[in-house]
Amino acid sequence: MSRNPEEPVYNRIEEARTALGLSRQDLADKAGVHYQTIGYLEREEYSPSLVLALRIAKSLNQEVSQLFSLNPFKKGK
């Protein structure tokens, strides 16, 4: 969280986004955020708010737990 910056959140946004053939701008539009915010998240420069995570999950037709995790994702799905 904000007060525990050494606690990252891993995500599969880019994987899920490209699987749907969406650009960052496309996803940003769907989620209602700036396109660069998607970039920051994909590069894991910071972790999203819960609201944004829920919106992104919805935009990508995924469960939050499928897209975001406190532990690194295993390779290849």
Place this chain on the structure above:
Amino acid sequence: MSRNPEEPVYNRIEEARTALGLSRQDLADKAGVHYQTIGYLEREEYSPSLVLALRIAKSLNQEVSQLFSLNPFKKGK
């Protein structure tokens, strides 16, 4: 999100917490946050970061989607 304050997140933290017989302090300890932060969340005065949501879900043995939603929860489960 931060930039969309008119977009609340609904949650069932209190419901799930009391079902486990935990006080707010207990849950706060498990999730590693201040006990008043749990209070703010239960009263839906603000929505948590994704990291905190994931930690709370883990502490309560629930899926994020079972605890948090962009839409109001129906009554009784």
Place this chain on the structure above:
DNA sequence: ATGCTATGTAGCATTAATGCAACATAATGA
């Protein structure tokens, strides 16, 4: 060559999330 799209980087401003302290109240139990 020119333009367009997608992406990365950097910087700045704003605001929400969180920590923390102090105080109040109600319930419970010794």
Place this chain on the structure above:
DNA sequence: TCATTATGTTGCATTAATGCTACATAGCAT
């Protein structure tokens, strides 16, 4: 009665998340 526990309320300080602007690069199509 007194102490403890759980909860609510207010206020203040800090920082991360987000928006936004500008610029750079690479690829692709015309």
